[in-house]
Amino acid sequence: MKLRIFWLGVVISMVVGCNDNDPPIPTAEQLAIDIEIIKEYLQANNITATEDTTGVFYRINTLGTGRIPKLGECVEVAYTGRLLGQEATFDSSEGLKRPLTSFINGWQIAFPKIPQGSTATLYIPSVYAYGRTAQTDIPANSILQFDVELIQVYAYNSFGLYCYDAPLLLPEVQLQKDVEGITQYLVQQNITALVLPSGLR
Secondary structure: OOOOOEEOOOOOOOOOOOOOOOOOOOHHHHHHHHHHHHHHHHHHHOOOOOEOOOEEEEEEEEEOOOOOOOOOOEEEEEEEEEEEOOOEEEEEEEEEEEHHEEOOHHHHHHHHHOOOOEEEEEOOOOOHHHOOEEOOEEEEEEEEEEEEEEEEEEEEEEOOOEEEEEEEOOOHHHHHHHHHHHHHHHHHOOOOOHHHOOOOO
C-alpha cells in the first residue's frame, strides 16, 4: 500500500514550466493559474464540478447517506490518483484508514463535504498538494485528480494517536441503536423504566 498522498501532496498533468534559475511563482498566482487550468479542463471535457471557495473542485458521482467527516476524525478511503487529464496512476489504495488531518490539504478541504458511502472525483490545485516540491512521478506545480470512495468515518484518539475500530454513525442512527440496546438490557434485567421522548429511560 502506497502512502504517497499521506501528509502533503498531489498535482496536474499540465505543469507550468519554470527554469531552476527562475524565481518561484507566488502561491496566490500559482493558485490562480491552477484554477484556470482546472476550469478549462472541466469545460473541455463537459464535466460539472463544484468549486470550493479555496479553489479545490469536487464532483460527487454517487451520493452516500452516511456521516460527513470532520477534520478531527479518521477516514477510510479507496482512491486512485492521477495527474490532471492523465490515464496513468501515481498512487492508489483499496482502503487507507488515517486521520483526515494527516492527508494533503486538498483532501482536508474536500472530504468534509462528502457523506460516507459517496464516490467522488477531486481536482486539487498544486498549492493544496505538493506545490513546488517535485515527487516521484509528480512534477512540481502539478494539479492532481483523485477518484475516491469514502468507505467509513471513525473517531480519532488524539492522546493515543490512533483511529478507533468502530465506525461513527449518523446521530439519529446511533440514538436508535442505543435505544434498542437499552431496551434489550431492561427486558433482560426485568426492569420497568419510564420512557422519555428523547429516548432516555
